[in-house]
Amino acid sequence: MTADADLHTLTGAYALHALSDEERARFTRHLSACRPCAQEVAEFTATTAKLAAAVAVTPRPDMKRDVLRRAATVRQVSPHTRAPRPAGTFRRRMPRLVAAACLALAVGLGGVTVGEHRRAEDTATEARRARQATDELIAVLGAPDAVTRRVPLDGGADASLVLSAARDKALLVASGMSAPPRGKVYQLWYDVDGTMRPAGLMDAHRTTQAVLLTGSPNSASAVGITVEPAGGSARPTTAPLALVTLPA
Incomplete structure (x- = not known):
């Protein structure tokens, strides 16, 4: 459980929806009595939206056609379940805006024409680098001391x-x-x-x-x-x- 003295350090994690339900409820109550934290959360939320816009990439026009054509050839993966997390642990979850930006980034950079092997490898490498850079940006934005x-x-x-x-x-x-x-x-x-x-x-x-x-x-x-x-x-x-x- 987060100590009262540490609540002021959770503004970035709160804006990124990276707190457990219990921590988030406690920090929400803290916001009503702490104007500096409320102001910082507002700034982080605005920055998150700008970050999402900054990394978003518009997919190429023929992306939908290629995805639908290739979907029929891809084997579906069986559902994967994860072991439940211990209560009170810190859960790192990207906000919807950043998650959408990362998805757009991956789709926009990852779509390639079938048969263009070299181009596919180059695009995959570029996509990995872009996702790594995005992960680093999100890590800084969501750092507890940010x-x-x-x-x-x-x-x-x-x-x-x-x-x-x-x-x-x-x-x-x-x-x-x-x-x-x-x-x-x-x-x-x-x-x-x-x-x-x-x-x-x-x-x-x-x-x-x-x-x-x-x-x-x-x-x-x-x-x-x-x-x-x-x-x-x-x-x-x-x-x-x-x-x-x-x-x-």
Whole structure:
């Protein structure tokens, strides 16, 4: 059973529906008396929705036809039952939005034409990498110690930074971002003792995306976003579009 002192750490798990029924009921009662936790749950819920939109992929138009054609040749698997979990254990369950996004991602990347063996292998590899990346994003978002920070952006864009010290990872979820200038890219940075260190590149062709920052955020005091030449820079060449202070 979760101790009262630990309830404040369950905001991310609550937003991801990753609590047992007993823990969820107890935390729901806690929310009515804890405004900071209620605010953080609202932010995590919004971030979850943006994460789902960021990883979703639209299936190709002929996907339905191929699936129906191949369904008749696939042997059905017998129902599998799992042993019941002990009462009070932590159950990791993806929220419906993220589960739907993962399904769309798997279907969109996994559909291949029968007979194209090499293409099928390449697509399967790409799908595995995409699912692994999605699992990592969800793990950070659902970490018990995860905290979220709003990223101030101009032009109506909305972004959130999620940080988990225990997992030593940070995640940026952005939506509505305008495309960078031609030949440019948005680059992420960690501010470590006054030095900006590269932390990854954003996809220049997507206005909604989730990016797992490279490197450790635990020694950084802030995260910044700049516009850099395609391929990125070793040091920032422009003033930050946004600079978010990380929690101590």
